[in-house]
Amino acid sequence: MNVIEIDKLTKYYGKARGIIDVSFSVNEGEIYGFIGPNGAGKSTTIRTLLALIYPTRGSARIFDKDIIKDGHNIRKDIGYLPSEVFYYDNMKVIDILKYSASFYENIDKNRINKLAEIMDLDLYRKIDDLSYGNKKKVGIVQGLLHQPRLIILDEPTSGLDPLMQQKFFDLILEENKNGATVLFSSHILSEVQKLCSRVAIIKEGRIISIEDIKALQKNNYKKFKIDMGEAVNDDYFNINGVANLVKNASVYSFLFKGDINQMIDKIHGKKINNLIVEDPSLEEVFMHFYEKEA
Amino acid sequence: MNILKRELNSNLKSLMIWSGSMIFLIYAGMLKYSGFAKAGTSVNELFNQFPPAVRSMFGLGELDITSILGFYAVFYLYFMVLAGVHAIMLGTVIISKEERDKTADFLFVKPVRRSKIVSSKLLATLLNIIVFNLVTLLASIIFVNMYNTGQPITDKILELMLSLFIIQLIFAAIGAGIGAVINDVKRAASISTAILLSTFIISVAIDLYKKIDFLIYLTPFKYFPAADIIKTSTYSPSFLLLSFILIISFIAITYLFMEKRDINI
Secondary structure (H helix, E strand, O other), X not given: OEEEEEEEEEEEEOOEEEEEEEEEEEEOOOEEEEEOOOOOOHHHHHHHHOOOOOXXXXXXXXXXXXXXXXXXXXXXXXXXXXOOOOOOOOOEHHHHHHHHHOOOOOOOOHHHHHHHHHOOOOOOOEHHHOOHHHHHHHHHHHXXXXXXXXXXXXOXXXXXOHHHHHHHHHHHHHHHHOOOEEEEEEOOHHHHHHHOOEEEEEEOOEEEEEEEHHHHHHHHEEEEEEEEOOOOOOOOOOOOOEEEEEEEOOEEEEEEEOOHHHHHHHXXXXXXXXXXXXXXXXXXXXXXXXXXHO | OHHHHHHHHHHHHXXXXXHHHHHHHHHHHHXXXXXXXXXXXXXXXXXXXXXXXXXXXXXXXXXXXXXXXXXXXXXXXXXXHHHHHHHHHHHHHHHHHHHHXXXXXXXXXXXXXXXXXXHHHHHHHHHHHHHHHXXXXXXXXXXXXXXXXXXXXXXXXXXXXXXXXXXXXXXXXHHHHHHHHOOOHHXXXXXXXXXXXXXXXXXXXXXXXXXHHHHHHHOHHHOOOHHHHHHHOOXXXXXXXXXXXXXXXXXXXXXXXXXXXXXXX
């Protein structure tokens, strides 16, 4: 079953582009990445899914219900962590969490303490006095409190130190294991790489590609770095499937997509000083994408 | 219930400050009255020497401010302006503050309909202006009785407070409507202030130039003149109807725009 189904969702702010014809679907139990540079339309898509803003065209369904008509019902089972977390001042952390809990049925009150302990969050401090990172933690606890079936994360890790990020990822993975579906928006590819099974790539408001992360990374692209011991043509490695070819003195580096034996044949019989073949980081794969699409 | 409680809580401090100020104002006013009452007719002569513009700005008009009813009626003008400011700002801010404080991403992703959020906020506004009105009523009754040497005027105070309440409702509804239509809280607040000021200026202008009294419909301050209420103990049915239409329309606007508009932070 698809937990999220987005069909040609389009949003204009007046004349300014928000998103155009965004379509993708997220399976139940999946951790789905949503990747793109700042301003590409990630938050617009998410805010539309939450019915904070209304689409200009197109539609979307969550739990097989219309996001606009059934928004209030859908949101019972959504946990949302916005990129910037703001809360009513003058309230203690525990007050805001209890206030948040009051909107949901059957809340397990012990969960507040449990989540706060994992995230190392002091429940009795005032929201005003919290640092950015600590506010973010409040957001995380608040978003996961009601054991949502769908967790929507918009740039969740900014402001968290690496240790907390790891704890946060573990928490998300655990929720996922317990059945929660996750939509994870980010512009940091390595964190998406760590968690997600599939990823939608958005650029300038349009989805330019939807990829299986493992396929993208393992099966397709290899990153070559060859230090040639003899002179070859600048174009020598520029065969079908090669991208981002850069020559730096005698060192050729490029991404290669295709039958690896082809490349071995090219190297065979040539004198080389050094050869490195590795899986490219998603960053590099995407850079290639962006350059190609640009 | 939870949203209502939150709104009542967050407005409690401001309500207490407003209530305290009203109590002090009424106390100080009645203290001043006791001075006027002693000075007797010379005060009326003094005020009669003021140019008409100044007189009507202070709401003096034809009233005899050495009588307690006359004095209270003049005083009532200030209640209206203050209650108007309180109501219109409360209505404006309560609707649009979630976007200003960026708490909209908290509240509007909760599993509630927007109309329920609006209802809770409007109900909180209603309770706030009721408290404002009751505090003004009680303080008036207490301090008026303290300095009144003649006939008791409690029934007149009650009648005036009822019209004050209608004016509060009108301004609160206008404020909420503006808060819903204009999604920038600063701009909404300045528009609300501008509306309140212009309605007040129009009401003063009408006193000065009788020729423009057709503008009376534009200013709730003129719907139920204190002097008429004191004299006749009645409210004009046509202005009651107009008040009702205004309140309902602006509340409808509030729901309509909040339901349809984008929540941006």
